[in-house]
Amino acid sequence: MSVPSRVSIVEVGPRDGLQNEKLTLPPQARAELINRLAAAGLTRIEAGSFVLPSAVPQMAHTDETLALVLKQNLRLSVLVPNLRGLSDALAAGADEIAVFAAASETFSKRNINCSIEESLERYAKVVAKARRHGVMARGYVSCVLGCPYEGAVDGARVVSVAGALLEMGCFEVSLGDTIGVGAPLPARRLVERVARVAPLDKIAVHFHDTFGQALANIFACLEAGVRVVDSSVAGLGGCPFAPGAAGNVATEDVVYMLQRMDIETGVSLDRLIEAGAFACAQLDRTPTSRVAVAYGAKCDRPGDMR
Ligand code: HMG
Ligand code: MG
Numbered sequence: 231m232s233v234p235s236r237v238s239i240v241e242v243g244p245r246d247g248l249q250n251e252k253l254t255l256p257p258q259a260r261a262e263l264i265n266r267l268a269a270a271g272l273t274r275i276e277a278g279s280f281v282l283p284s285a286v287p288q289m290a291h292t293d294e295t296l297a298l299v300l301k302q303n304l305r306l307s308v309l310v311p312n313l314r315g316l317s318d319a320l321a322a323g324a325d326e327i328a329v330f331a332a333a334s335e336t337f338s339k340r341n342i343n344c345s346i347e348e349s350l351e352r353y354a355k356v357v358a359k360a361r362r363h364g365v366m367a368r369g370y371v372s373c374v375l376g377c378p379y380e381g382a383v384d385g386a387r388v389v390s391v392a393g394a395l396l397e398m399g400c401f402e403v404s405l406g407d408t409i410g411v412g413a414p415l416p417a418r419r420l421v422e423r424v425a426r427v428a429p430l431d432k433i434a435v436h437f438h439d440t441f442g443q444a445l446a447n448i449f450a451c452l453e454a455g456v457r458v459v460d461s462s463v464a465g466l467g468g469c470p471f472a473p474g475a476a477g478n479v480a481t482e483d484v485v486y487m488l489q490r491m492d493i494e495t496g497v498s499l500d501r502l503i504e505a506g507a508f509a510c511a512q513l514d515r516t517p518t519s520r521v522a523v524a525y526g527a528k529c530d531r532p533g534d535m536r
Contacts, residue, residue, distance in 0.1 A: 235494060240458060241481055242460050243509065245277060247463065247509070255512055257294035263512070270497055276308070277292065277295060280315035281315060297322070309328050316359055326365060327365055328367070329400070331349045331369065332371065332372040332373050333346075333384070334387075337372055337379060340471045353369070353398060357369075358399065368404060369403045370404045371405055372406040374407055375411055376407070377408075378409050378472045388424065389423055392405065403433060404436045405436060406438075408475060410441055412437060413447065414447050417447040434456065435458070436460035438478055449487070464507075480521070481519075503521070
């Protein structure tokens with residue numbers, strides 16, 4: 231068995247998390263959350279998105295949010311669906327953008343109102359322009375292990391969309407189990423399949439936790455050679471265009487699991503739990519992170535973890 235000595239976490243709570251919460255947080259609270267996550271040691275944070283505000287009202291005012299973030303040892307990324315979104319991201323000073331394609335035609339249409347092919351044509355222009363401005367672009371493939379509208383998804387489609395995103399200049403592609411239907415072996419096999427066309431250090435995994443499989447899936451993918459994991463503080467969120475999907479795997483649970491396996495993340499679990507508590511207080515909700523709940527309940531815990 232081989233697992234890495236270090237894993238890089240991409241914190242998506244301020245975007246993927248907040249985009250699907252009932253309460254919309256104002257820019258001050260969103261920026262405060264990002265600042266707290268950065269203070270916990272997270273260096274890659276998805277801060278918001280420049281999409282149609284009527285489609286995802288929770289992400290309106292991402293420009294104001296970015297302006298309030300203290301920039302220290304931090305790469306702030308934002309989701310952009312088109313050239314209009316890119317212009318807004320550049321004007322707001324984002325360090326990185328993310329474009330988001332899908333492996334399911336129906337999800338693509340519902341999410342971004344175009345076919346997969348049209349989205350890839352659009353994204354090629356977005357990524358090229360971002361790179362001309364010195365801004366790195368990440369690519370997502372959604373519905374990699376199942377689609378809320380079409381059910382099973384062809385792995386070959388995932389491979390071709392991931393390959394196209396890397397080909398157009400994305401530095402990394404994140405494989406999104408948008409509705410959290412994956413399980414460890416299918417997840418691992420999918421990574422192995424994508425790794426035939428892409429270097430492993432360009433593959434990230436993004437698991438929603440609808441069926442409680444996310445941590446097991448992550449472990450299976452780490453064994454397959456993945457080194458970058460997306461997660462959301464307190465397990466916030468979901469996708470407004472994937473009804474019933476739960477939030478991402480909680481960052482606290484990922485960090486706990488990795489620390490207990492002596493895998494370095496650079497993240498302080500205590501400070502992360504505090505950031506999650508701040509988010510939950512703002513949103514008037516409880517964390518779905520089992521680790522945050524256990525720490526809050528002062529359960530027995532290994533002495534070296536605090
Ligand atoms: P559209 O209606 O096809 O866009 O929407 P359009 O180009 O036809 O333009 C219509 C109007 O929108 C125009 O305004 C544009 O200017 C405006 P009008 O002339 O009528 O006044 N417009 C914009 N306004 C602000 N920002 C923009 C923008 N673009 C056009 N960027 C569009 C297409 C993609 C914009 C829309 O469908 C949209 O914003 N969708 C939101 C998608 C979204 O945010 N989904 C959630 C994130 S994806 C996700 O969560 C999955 C992920 O986590 C991975 C995983 O879990 O698998 C990433
Ligand atoms: Mg997601």
